[in-house]
Amino acid sequence: MSTVAGERTGPRTGTMAQALNLALRDAMRADKTVHVLGEDVGALGGVFRITDGLTAEFGPDRCLDTPLAEAGILGTAVGMAMYGLRPVVEMQFDAFAYPALEQLFSHVAKMRNRTAGKLPLPITVRIPYGGGIGGVEHHSDASEAYYAATPGLHVVAPATVGDAYGLLRAAIASDDPVVFLEPKRLYWGKDGWDPAAPVEPIGRAVLRRPGTSAVLVTYGPSLPVCLEAAEAAKAEGWDLAVLDLRSLVPFDEATACAVVRSLGRAVVVHESAGFGGAGAEIAARLTEKCFHHLAAPVLRVTGFDVPYPPPMLEHHHLPGVDRILDAVARLQWEE
Amino acid sequence: MPEMTVLDHRNDPAAAVPGWRPGATAPRTDPAPLLPDAEPLRVLGTPAADAADPALLRELYRRLVAGRRYNQQATTLTKQGRLAVYPASTGQEACQVAAALALRPDDWLFPSYRDTLAVVARGVDPLQALTLLRGDAHTGYDPRATRTAPLCTPLATQVPHAVGLAHAARLAGDDTVALALLGDGGTSEGDFHEGLNFAAVLHAPVVFLVQNNGYAISVPLTRQSAAPTLAHKAVGYGMPGRLVDGNDALAVHRVLTEAVERARTGGGPTLVEALTYRIEAHTNADDATRYRQAEEVEAWRAHDPVRLLEDALRGRGLLDEQLVADAAERAEQLAARMRAEFHTDPELDPMSLFAHVYAEPTQQLCEQAGQLAAELAAEAEVHGR
Numbered sequence: 001m002s003t004v005a006g007e008r009t010g011p012r013t014g015t016m017a018q019a020l021n022l023a024l025r026d027a028m029r030a031d032k033t034v035h036v037l038g039e040d041v042g043a044l045g046g047v048f049r050i051t052d053g054l055t056a057e058f059g060p061d062r063c064l065d066t067p068l069a070e071a072g073i074l075g076t077a078v079g080m081a082m083y084g085l086r087p088v089v090e091m092q093f094d095a096f097a098y099p100a101l102e103q104l105f106s107h108v109a110k111m112r113n114r115t116a117g118k119l120p121l122p123i124t125v126r127i128p129y130g131g132g133i134g135g136v137e138h139h140s141d142a143s144e145a146y147y148a149a150t151p152g153l154h155v156v157a158p159a160t161v162g163d164a165y166g167l168l169r170a171a172i173a174s175d176d177p178v179v180f181l182e183p184k185r186l187y188w189g190k191d192g193w194d195p196a197a198p199v200e201p202i203g204r205a206v207l208r209r210p211g212t213s214a215v216l217v218t219y220g221p222s223l224p225v226c227l228e229a230a231e232a233a234k235a236e237g238w239d240l241a242v243l244d245l246r247s248l249v250p251f252d253e254a255t256a257c258a259v260v261r262s263l264g265r266a267v268v269v270h271e272s273a274g275f276g277g278a279g280a281e282i283a284a285r286l287t288e289k290c291f292h293h294l295a296a297p298v299l300r301v302t303g304f305d306v307p308y309p310p311p312m313l314e315h316h317h318l319p320g321v322d323r324i325l326d327a328v329a330r331l332q333w334e335e
Numbered sequence: 336m337p338e339m340t341v342l343d344h345r346n347d348p349a350a351a352v353p354g355w356r357p358g359a360t361a362p363r364t365d366p367a368p369l370l371p372d373a374e375p376l377r378v379l380g381t382p383a384a385d386a387a388d389p390a391l392l393r394e395l396y397r398r399l400v401a402g403r404r405y406n407q408q409a410t411t412l413t414k415q416g417r418l419a420v421y422p423a424s425t426g427q428e429a430c431q432v433a434a435a436l437a438l439r440p441d442d443w444l445f446p447s448y449r450d451t452l453a454v455v456a457r458g459v460d461p462l463q464a465l466t467l468l469r470g471d472a473h474t475g476y477d478p479r480a481t482r483t484a485p486l487c488t489p490l491a492t493q494v495p496h497a498v499g500l501a502h503a504a505r506l507a508g509d510d511t512v513a514l515a516l517l518g519d520g521g522t523s524e525g526d527f528h529e530g531l532n533f534a535a536v537l538h539a540p541v542v543f544l545v546q547n548n549g550y551a552i553s554v555p556l557t558r559q560s561a562a563p564t565l566a567h568k569a570v571g572y573g574m575p576g577r578l579v580d581g582n583d584a585l586a587v588h589r590v591l592t593e594a595v596e597r598a599r600t601g602g603g604p605t606l607v608e609a610l611t612y613r614i615e616a617h618t619n620a621d622d623a624t625r626y627r628q629a630e631e632v633e634a635w636r637a638h639d640p641v642r643l644l645e646d647a648l649r650g651r652g653l654l655d656e657q658l659v660a661d662a663a664e665r666a667e668q669l670a671a672r673m674r675a676e677f678h679t680d681p682e683l684d685p686m687s688l689f690a691h692v693y694a695e696p697t698q699q700l701c702e703q704a705g706q707l708a709a710e711l712a713a714e715a716e717v718h719g720r
Contacts, residue, residue: 061506066533066536067529067532067533067536069529069532069533071492071495071525071526071529072495072498072526072529072530072532072533074495075494075495075496075498075499075526075530076496076498076499076502076537078495078496078499079495079498079499079500079501079502079503079513080499080500080502080503081499082443082478082484082500083499083500083503083504083507084503084507085506087499099525102489102492102526103492103495106492107489107492111485112692112693112694113473113691113692114473114474115473115474115477115478115485115691116472116473116474116690116691117691118474118477118478118480119478119485120694152692152693154693175694176693176694203697250697250698250699251697251698251699253698253699254698
């Protein structure tokens, strides 16, 4: 083994892809029951190289190149988990997960409930998630609403390098199934982070930027866009807070409500379609719980209600700084 | 005869490398040893039956008689509104009982919804095996303690589960085998094909038993598959296919025992097709007269698994009065227990709705649990309880 433990502790600078790779590596080192499986995860190290080197270090049984069949991959992981393993499944691209949805919805999400707690399934389903990388169709879907609407699943979406490491470690350690959405356009962004730093548990939101005028509530790939929008809004006299939910299930209602009540104005931002999207649920909840504190309706900025567009048009679909600022302007609500 | 196309091999790399074919990196294996026999294996009524262990024959007989009675009583309970639904396995008792008896206690069974008799043969309490169909709990038994997965309602989704469990057992160094049960309709599902392919590629110690009872609800096998037999489907995945008379309990037991042993000793997976017939409708809610002829049902009644076994026992002088009386009494005791147990509605705790969604309930679930508790309290007050 080339890397010693001492080299891996302490702060460093790296990409989200490296952080995810290290999270898998550290989880596999710490727990022999952690097994990675999926298409191309072996010699290739995954098409995004998230599983790079795992087969070399842990062998082809612990990091298993499978036949190309997503239902088979996830269904096999169910059986492995029933026998006491902690499978980490890679779905190569978001829309490629759809053949496995029956396994996810009918079995992964329900097995604990179906068996009155006798067969919990500690499965992590990693899904490279969302658009913005110029992928052709079926390579950029953002389907978190399907997963979040399915009781029994946790739905986690990191937005920072540190969270990518910490939340993936937490997901793998979770005794319940976790759909782990990796914002693929953030894979190559570098940041400082510390693998040894304590990780906030899944289900806790983090205020990434304090503010006094309104709050942008977001997660995953939209976080950097919101931070940029908050910076740009300063010129227009708005001091925007940015809340990173980090997970949709559990939804950290307490933190979100506290921020919204204190500021009275909120915009929910995500890149997937708006109708029936996660933002609809969040906005409804915030309105129900914070109505008397609101100076304006909770607004949503989302992708359009269209199938994910061809790459040359995706910049029109994905919420950008201008669309967010337009919504912020509408928070100056007048009847 | 059409003229055969003559390929020009001048630019074909295959011509340069003997034995090469596009995409091939492994030697091509001869499929002939994987092919099922032309006729389904029968043991009862053949000289081979004479060699069978009398204790096994008696045990199969007792369980088949009890299984037949179980099917009758459960169907009656649906008519009384005591079971929400029951997919009877009348006519298929031999497949289920003999297959389950081929397993060791530490092996795993992955049943589908019609396989309650197999579940019971594993040692699961006969009434706990019915909670799903009664409607009081999804799975009434502990899958881990009984090594029996929940009765699976979606078709063939349990197939990859069996593969994954068998694979994990092998990685752990255990000689545990997984047996997945499914019907003919299930062989059309994607999960069946993906599961078989994974099993063969992973060389997993798993056995697949297709109980081909002729119909997927109303759709006959001719509309389900164009393969010569369902057992032939094994060959394309690289595993042996076996064909067996599913109403011949000894034949099923023999084929399954061989397949389980083969899996246990590192031989990899096997696909077994058992030819049987669903004497009753798909469930109590189905009208089978709309899609099949009475003559067909009668023909299969003449090939009844219980009678076949009785004849064999009688032929060997094993069907004494003691055994008949003992089997009948056990069956009646079981039926009486079912009637008594299902006479009243069970007391269910409404708050159990929230008990096993997550290891730790979310804040939202806790709020909803509070809401239900308040509703229950208000209801109790109205009713003066």
